[in-house]
Amino acid sequence: MISFEIPDKVRNAVTLMTMVGENMMRPVARYFDDHEHEVPWDYINMMHDANKQMGGGGFVPSTDKPKKAEGEAPKKEGPRVAYQRLAYSAEALSWGDAALYLCSPVGLLGAAAVAATGTPEQKQRFLARFAGDKPVLDGMALTEPHAGSAMPADVRTTAVRDGDSGVLNGEKIFVTGAHKALIDTQGFLVIWATIDASAGRAGVRPFVVEAGTPGCTVTKLEHKLGIRASDTGSVVLQDCRIPFDNILGSPEVEKKTTEGFKGAMATFDASRPMVAASAMGIARATLETLKELLAQNGVTLRTGIPRSRMTNIEREVADMEIQLRSTWLLILKSVWMMDEKKPNNLEASMGKMRAGDVVVRITQKAVELLGPLGYSREHLIEKWFRDAKVNDLYEGTGQINRLIIARRILGYGRRELA
Amino acid sequence: MISFEIPDKVRNAVTLMTMVGENMMRPVARYFDDHEHEVPWDYINMMHDANKQMGGGGFVPSTDKPKKAEGEAPKKEGPRVAYQRLAYSAEALSWGDAALYLCSPVGLLGAAAVAATGTPEQKQRFLARFAGDKPVLDGMALTEPHAGSAMPADVRTTAVRDGDSGVLNGEKIFVTGAHKALIDTQGFLVIWATIDASAGRAGVRPFVVEAGTPGCTVTKLEHKLGIRASDTGSVVLQDCRIPFDNILGSPEVEKKTTEGFKGAMATFDASRPMVAASAMGIARATLETLKELLAQNGVTLRTGIPRSRMTNIEREVADMEIQLRSTWLLILKSVWMMDEKKPNNLEASMGKMRAGDVVVRITQKAVELLGPLGYSREHLIEKWFRDAKVNDLYEGTGQINRLIIARRILGYGRRELA
């Protein structure tokens, strides 16, 4: 069926997250931009409490999430909308503030990886902590110093089996939230490492490394253009010993085959729409604020007129609306496919690529259209422009996503299209 | 010195060509678009007469062009502006009609190749005919059926030396003006062939094949989107025997070295600005007519206001003006470099690439901005849109030119960037 009716469950989440965004995030967004690396504990604690009150499962969908109180009747299962709700929540919180959103102790990219590819036992073990006493953050560590962008196939960090342990060695850079996951809270990172360097991409797997594990240190925090409330760290793994069954997925993933690699890669089909949704939140905040500032400054936006009668500003705003809505629908489709358990690899990459383009374009145009108001730190527009750009860079640049899409539609592998 | 003063000689040429464009080309432009493959003899004969009256040297610059009457005092040599005049002439005639311009019996791409790389003897032999009794057209044949676009390095047509003769075998497609050069007039084509198929690009050279040469036949005329007054033919060479010294250039070009190839390639540094200039003529015609049609329909274009106060149409027109002028200046610089005998390979490709982009964008936008008026065959706008697109395709697509520019600025060869 074709329908664009937002499910009630999702609508309620949006209402809640919008309240959080408006009241808890917008008022402090500028402060944490000005105070890079200061931890927004108020926001983190508030979100942790809210999450616990909502059942504590975190945001990440998992059919195996901690059970409700014993004896409670299982809820009648309606249509699955967990990923749809997740995307809407990421969007609404990023509408509040994308940098603070990345500090949410509710399960982000690391948790998404666990949820997408972990065994029931792993999901229980790693996701339960989001419902614990203290807030916990997570993250995903993929990029390494030698590689340009997130390239799973080019991982040099090694994981060597030693009995029941795995021993990790290597260095990760550009790890979003590394410090908060490993130092500020008792969280975890999903770290990509190769179980067989000679096997190329076929040997690459995700491992969970928990806070406090000896041999795992955060060595550097980056000073960034934007999303400054979120730390971006370097992580060095030196003989870092973890239980080997922290390798995410069923036992088969230990086989050094391309199939095992592909299974592990499914994590990106879940994480890309989250990143894309976050980008959309920034874009929507920018478009709404642009309209407000225009109205405050006496610029009227007429509707229902053809392009040939529009002003330049009207035309730019109309284009933004088209880009925003069409991209959001594309992302929605990709998470609907997740919920429906349909393969969504192509749609997830399309949504991520387009979201990166669109959020950059909308925020840059907004700065420009607003002249001195757009360029000034008196308003958040310039901050959103700085925050936005990361979405075209992290979790796969626009170019990487184009590559993925192109290979898919052409039926090509790395050999044909590099 | 930095100066943007148009030289008198060039200004006079523009005045003349504009008159031709206005009186001889615009009135029949639609007719010859509707009657594909009909030869515009009136235009051809008129241009031939005009050319003879101006000295008969054709448009192509050549310091070795046929001398004036004996005994006449040599003119004092001023600054060289021959290529600047050529570019302005191509622009002004294409402003009249780009399809008819391609039927000008004054020396076009084939003549440009002769002028750029021929020996004095060759220039005399091949260029003199433009001053003869009857009009003569010329062309250049590069593309072959197996290759996507004009790729000199991928030529399979062979030229085998047999005593003083060369014997050509192969097939060329998309030869602009093939029928007019070989069948309708006693003209010539510059045909690229390899003197050593095993040598790759190092063996590729330009040869002059004259009308009436046995073994050279025009086998097909294409039905095209635009520039319909100009024929586009396929040419089959079957044991086509020509004097071997029809190979363009000094004897060294016969050496099968990359140097020889590079020398021959210099022809493109002269021909690309001509193509780019022609594109600019279409773009300027479109922009001017767009403004006229807007004015006739009561749409006022204000000037001197910031973008934030512009209408959408004003902004589009302002952008067109920026694109048009900046691209034209870039082309002018590239021909000024030709006249100054400075290497202009990078600038020639930049001008061609940008001209292709700009003429396509301006003509497409004009069709759009004018609504039903732009789409209708009552005006020439839709024709110019169709004519324009060829400029992003022939004589090297936009992609090929990007490749050339990128190799240049990166210092890469084919090995590094393919």
Added chain:
Amino acid sequence: MFGFEPNEEQKMLVDSVQRYALNDLRAAAHDADEAGELPPALVKKGWELGVLQASIPEAYGGFGDRSAVTGVLAAEELGYGDLTAGLAVMAPAAYAIPILVAGTEEQKKSLLPPVVEGDWKPYVSAFVEPNLDFSAADMRTTAVRKNGSYVLNGVKTLVPHAANAAGLLVYAALDGKTQAFVVPPKSAGLKIGDREAWCGLNALPTHKLTLEGVTVPADARLGGDAGHDPQPLIAATQVAAAALAIGLAKAAYEYSLAYAKDRTVFGVPIAQKQSLAFMLAEMATDIEAIRLLVWEAAWLLDEGKDAAHAAQMAILGASDTAMMVTDRAVQLLGGHGYIREHPVERWMRNGRGVPNFPGMAMV
């Protein structure tokens, strides 16, 4: 509940229209474009797929209920086959759907059966006007009440088959509000101009229509004395044109993708070049995203919600997509893209006109 998949009934319809699009429309499009006319049997066969008939209830001669969503699914396939023929096949919808949506019971009863019963007949609408800033909500053609009648004055363009129309629906501004009127083709004061010539749409005869004091009775106004809200009609024709445009874009995308995989330079398919492969990736993504805008606007129409903004986004987005994608398709074919042997130049010519086509079809 979100849903992004046509239901079974819609899938069956899409399949049958797609077969027609690929087997019949594609095969005929080149020659029709060159000859300047569509084979009548081709249009008849498309008509017999029953897309419009299935939108008209039995009470009015059809056999189903209108669904704009189903309509855009079908329209995309027609555009995928050949936009020109698609406009021809759908032309009667631009006459019938407004009557269905905005007509009085009596208008529906009397006007709809002749359209949907029997063969395709040129029931068409006169909507677009020959000014560059044409606006559906602010037309220059006027309707004035006079002695219980309406008097129409103005000029229309892009009226398909106007010279032999079986029925005409003319849009005009009545007190500044766009209203539709059923105008008998032989009305006094109605002048049919010569056949128009466009950049594309060569196979579809369209004409200028000049109305000089054309007088129609009061009940010729859709909705009778009360008239009708023009917005849902404007939205419905915008999404119809948008869906045709998406189909056209998809055709150009698929053709150029196949070409790029097939065509080799130096022994390597050109699709293996990042610059071309990335173009294709962007084309695919744009089509996918904008298609969803079109679906959403159609869904809003079916839900009876305000679709005005969504429909405008859909037609603007689909126009831009059609123009971008067809231009790139030509580019991907290189010199071959410029030759009329390949369909991409035709798709580019047709695609450039999309912003002007609302009013010519409806869902």
Added chain:
Amino acid sequence: MFGFEPNEEQKMLVDSVQRYALNDLRAAAHDADEAGELPPALVKKGWELGVLQASIPEAYGGFGDRSAVTGVLAAEELGYGDLTAGLAVMAPAAYAIPILVAGTEEQKKSLLPPVVEGDWKPYVSAFVEPNLDFSAADMRTTAVRKNGSYVLNGVKTLVPHAANAAGLLVYAALDGKTQAFVVPPKSAGLKIGDREAWCGLNALPTHKLTLEGVTVPADARLGGDAGHDPQPLIAATQVAAAALAIGLAKAAYEYSLAYAKDRTVFGVPIAQKQSLAFMLAEMATDIEAIRLLVWEAAWLLDEGKDAAHAAQMAILGASDTAMMVTDRAVQLLGGHGYIREHPVERWMRNGRGVPNFPGMAMV
């Protein structure tokens, strides 16, 4: 005669400014941006290159004649080094050049020597206004004649060093026409706001300036009673900002090109990827083309011809180029582009502001 090559004198100047740009400005830019201030010695050294002094005739304390072409050549190099510092070094030109161009003989004699003799001092201009549709030809700040004086009211923004200005040139609309007035920095009614914070330009202190009934004598108006044509001044400041922007774009282009050649993925430099190599090709071409627009506008100014349209094309084109090129430079660096260790994010932040910078420098 066309000519596209600086003369010998210009080449020497360009060389020396470029050395300063690369050796001094580049080296200092990161720390200055983080600290929010430029080392005074840095600005002093730039001043001592004598770009402005060489534009002012000896009669007024300088040692040359103004050439806008020479000015844009120098400005490009300053922008190539660091746009923020470039604006600081050139700030006194925004005060002095208008006086030279539009001032009475007496104004030139009295006002210019203090500027160009001796060290850099914050002689600045107040031009931009804090409204989104600011227009140089239609300012909101007003000047009204009253009792042989002019009374100024309005708000200005982006006034560099306003807090310690040695001299101020304020633009205001007099009967709807933009005119410049020399305003003593300590005038009654002149309020200097707190230091402004922007997306970029962190190292340059700028302030809002509120004028509430600021009264200046009649001879404070440039050109005296007759006033002056504002267009050549507006054009001269537009081309100055445009030249700075081209320099900034060139810096970002060169840096990202070098990075792309150096950076390898799977052992291959990323510059060997068509998608990135083609980006660079387009960046290089845009810079080259738009630079020529800037040159032409400057040449028209020097020739005394109407440069209004050319200068507007130059600033619009250069703004767009700076924004496109710096965004792509960040993109070419991938994640590293987002880190403040590399200059490209700073260039992007500074580049985004270019449309607002006319008025802050002049050639």
